[in-house]
Amino acid sequence: MAACGLDFGTSNTTLGLATAGRPSLSPLEGAHRTIPSAIFFRPGHEAVIGRAAISAYVEGEPGRLMRSLKSVLGSSLIEESTPVGRERLRFREVIARYLGAVKSRAEAAGGVELDTVVHGRPVHFVDGDEAGDRKAEDTLRAIAGEVGFRHVRFQYEPIAAALDYEQSVASEEIALIADIGGGTSDFSIVRLSPERHRRADRAEDILANDGVRIGGTDFDRRLSLGTVMPLMGLGSPMKRADLLVPNGYFHDLATWSSINRLYDRKVFRELEEVARDAARPELIDRLRTVVEAERGHALAMAVEGAKIAASDSDDGRIDLDWVEAGLVVAVDRAGLARQTDTLAERVAERIGRCLAQAGLTAAGIDAIFLTGGSTGLPHVRAALCASVPEARVVDGDTFGSVGVGLAIEAARQFGPVRVLAGADAG
Ligand SMILES: Nc1ncnc2c1ncn2[C@@H]1O[C@H](COP(=O)(O)OP(=O)(O)OP(=O)(O)O)[C@@H](O)[C@H]1O
Ligand SMILES: [Mg+2]
Numbered sequence: 272m273a274a275c276g277l278d279f280g281t282s283n284t285t286l287g288l289a290t291a292g293r294p295s296l297s298p299l300e301g302a303h304r305t306i307p308s309a310i311f312f313r314p315g316h317e318a319v320i321g322r323a324a325i326s327a328y329v330e331g332e333p334g335r336l337m338r339s340l341k342s343v344l345g346s347s348l349i350e351e352s353t354p355v356g357r358e359r360l361r362f363r364e365v366i367a368r369y370l371g372a373v374k375s376r377a378e379a380a381g382g383v384e385l386d387t388v389v390h391g392r393p394v395h396f397v398d399g400d401e402a403g404d405r406k407a408e409d410t411l412r413a414i415a416g417e418v419g420f421r422h423v424r425f426q427y428e429p430i431a432a433a434l435d436y437e438q439s440v441a442s443e444e445i446a447l448i449a450d451i452g453g454g455t456s457d458f459s460i461v462r463l464s465p466e467r468h469r470r471a472d473r474a475e476d477i478l479a480n481d482g483v484r485i486g487g488t489d490f491d492r493r494l495s496l497g498t499v500m501p502l503m504g505l506g507s508p509m510k511r512a513d514l515l516v517p518n519g520y521f522h523d524l525a526t527w528s529s530i531n532r533l534y535d536r537k538v539f540r541e542l543e544e545v546a547r548d549a550a551r552p553e554l555i556d557r558l559r560t561v562v563e564a565e566r567g568h569a570l571a572m573a574v575e576g577a578k579i580a581a582s583d584s585d586d587g588r589i590d591l592d593w594v595e596a597g598l599v600v601a602v603d604r605a606g607l608a609r610q611t612d613t614l615a616e617r618v619a620e621r622i623g624r625c626l627a628q629a630g631l632t633a634a635g636i637d638a639i640f641l642t643g644g645s646t647g648l649p650h651v652r653a654a655l656c657a658s659v660p661e662a663r664v665v666d667g668d669t670f671g672s673v674g675v676g677l678a679i680e681a682a683r684q685f686g687p688v689r690v691l692a693g694a695d696a697g
Contacts, residue, residue, distance in 0.1 A: 274387035274422075274685040275377065276431065276677025279370060279411075281341045281454030281486060282644065283670055284308050286377045287678025289387075291687035293438070294678035296671055297377040305670045309338045310369045314356040320372050328568060335534075336568050339488055339527035340366050342454050345396035345407035353531060363414060371418040387422040388415055389681040391673055393455040394427050394482030424684060427480055428452075429459035431676030436640045436667055437463045438679075444637035445478070447622065447662065449655050450673060451645035456618045457482035460629040460636070471683060478629035481621050487575075487645040488527050490611045495525035495574045497610040498600045499589060503561070504545075504554035516549055520558065525574075530567035539563055557594050566593070577602040582647050608650040619654035633659045642667035 274289040275297075283305045287294045296304035300321040311324035313334040319327055328336040335355055343349050343362045352359040360368075378385055396407035408425060415423045429448040436446065443464035450457045460479040467476055496505065500521040507516050520542065523529040532538075542562065546555040561570055570591075577587030577600070587602035608615070626633060636659040646652055646669065656664055668675065 272386045273381075273383040274389070274681040274687075275385050276389045276391070276426075276674055276679070276681045277370070277373075277415075278391040278428065278431070278674040278677055279341060279366075279373075280308055280391075280452055280673075281339050281488060282308055282452065284369075284373055285671060285674030286373060287674045287681075288377070288381050288383065288385075289678050289682035289685060289687050291682065294675055294682060296674050296678075298380045299373060299376050305674075306373065307338070308340060308369065309336060310340070310365060310372075311336045312355040312360075318368060318372075320369055325572075329572075335531060337365060337531065338568065339454065340369060342488065342528045344410055345400075345403045348528075349407075349410055363410060366411075367414045367417050370414060374418055374420075386420060387681065387685050388420045389424050389426050389431075389677045389684065390415060391428045391431055391677050392425045393452075393484075394429070394457045394459075394480045395455070395484060398484050422685070426677060426680050427457065427459060428455075428673045429457040429480065429482075430461070430477065431674075431680060432640065432642045432667060432672040433459055433461045433463060434468075434676035434679045435642075435672040436665065436676075437465075437468045440464060440468075443467070445631070445635060446638045446640050446665075447625070447636045447659055448640045448642070449622075449646065450643040451618065451641075451648075451651060451655075452486045452643040453488050453645070454486040455482055455484050456486060456621065456643075456645070458621055458625045460625055460631065478631070479625040481625045481628065483617060483621050485614055485618050486643075487578075487648075489614055490578055490607075490645065490648065491527065491571060491575045492522075492525045493611045493614060494578055494602065494607065495571065496521060498602065498606075499570065499574060499591070500525060502554065502591070502598065502600070503558040504549060504551065507554055508550040509548050510550050511548070516545060516555065520545075520562075524558070524561070524567050524570065527568075527571055530571065533562045533567060534565050557591075557598075560594050569593075578607060579647070581607045582649055604649055607648075611648075612650065615648070615651045615654050618651060619658050622655065622658040634661055636662040638663040638665050640665045640667055642669060642672040644669055 276287040299306040306321035309324040311327045397403035429450045448459045462476040505521040546552045577589045581587035581602045589600040591598035639662040
């Protein structure tokens with residue numbers, strides 16, 4: 272029986288075993304230690320997860336892809352069901368299948384049976400809704416129980432990242448931890464030192480925690496709504512002069528967790544009518560092409576790919592040749608920033624609130640530790656660093672820090688490998 276740390280992310284998941292010394296992440300898909308939080312249901316076959324799920328969809332296998340499952344936690348959707356082939360599955364059941372598969376893979380790779388978990392969680396699953404936050408955590412706890420964890424505890428994702436960072440801290444400092452992921456942006460201000468790292472109770476070293484439900488998937492949505500969706504009819508007029516094409520379809524198509532809603536005959540018929548009444552039906556025909564072929568995720572992946580390419584090399588392209596010959600959208604850093612500036616500002620604003628909570632000014636922060644895929648967005652990174660201009664900038668393991676930190680926490684709370692008798696958090 273052993274304990275682990277589990278970082279179930281909106282976009283990627285990692286699992287770290289609570290080993291003595293430096294914990295490491297378990298291989299979860301071949302040699303990969305991160306696995307996309309994606310599941311693909313194939314009629315008549317076992318569901319597949321991770322990269323394999325994405326490939327099956329991209330290659331056009333019949334079935335249903337689901338991503339951004341964590342976004343459903345804390346929303347009313349969690350109790351709803353979604354059609355999967357002939358059956359309907361509740362979203363919480365979908366999450367349980369995914370996490371159950373991740374757990375089994377780690378057990379097989381490590382030759383251990385995992386019965387104890389420290390689960391990461393964002394500071395807020397939902398903004399300004401304590402009851403919603405509690406419900407999301409309760410749901411995740413129940414799911415952890417269903418997949419076979421007997422002892423379940425939670426830790427804030429940025430506190431976990433702080434524990435990972437602290438392994439390399441040489442002397443006492445005050446650090447701002449920024450974890451900008453796919454679904455949420457989370458911050459902690461913590462006092463770190465090699466000596467404090469050995470203490471069991473760190474409550475007095477945690478000076479502030481805050482977060483907002485904005486992450487990379489929201490940047491994808493904004494970029495899509497700003498560049499691609501107008502080419503598919505968003506904002507275009509109906510024949511009746513004072514009306515625009517209804518915009519709900521475009522929002523669903525631009526939002527990872529709601530794309531599947533469009534794959535419904537009723538929606539296909541509605542879109543046929545919209546095309547008939549639209550002043551520019553050729554735009555709606557592009558939308559129908561994507562929806563009827565169930566290629567909404569392919570579109571979202573193309574948008575995400577362009578966001579990453581624009582971030583990394585200032586040169587992103589959303590190739591829509593498969594929708595209509597020659598259709599393409601160019602995205603550079605300036606364009607990406609223009610489309611998503613408000614989101615970046617709203618993320619960085621949280622730092623001010625965190626400083627106030629800690630009773631510090633920006634000058635009181637010695638280092639800013641960056642983790643999470645969306646710290647790769649240049650304007651986000653710039654806004655974060657500008658909030659604490661004197662702080663040293665430290666880049667963490669972008670996709671691994673939280674998982675490693677959760678494993679450190681698991682080892683600390685439950686002891687490495689063996690679970691202490693009666694150590695149940697209830
Ligand atoms: N180089 C890059 N530039 C910009 N964004 C990137 C880059 N690489 C990955 N991303 C984005 O980072 C996000 C995923 O980050 P990460 O894996 O840290 O999130 P997560 O832990 O799954 O989500 P969360 O913690 O919010 O639940 C995705 O939205 C992805 O598009
Ligand atoms: Mg994360």
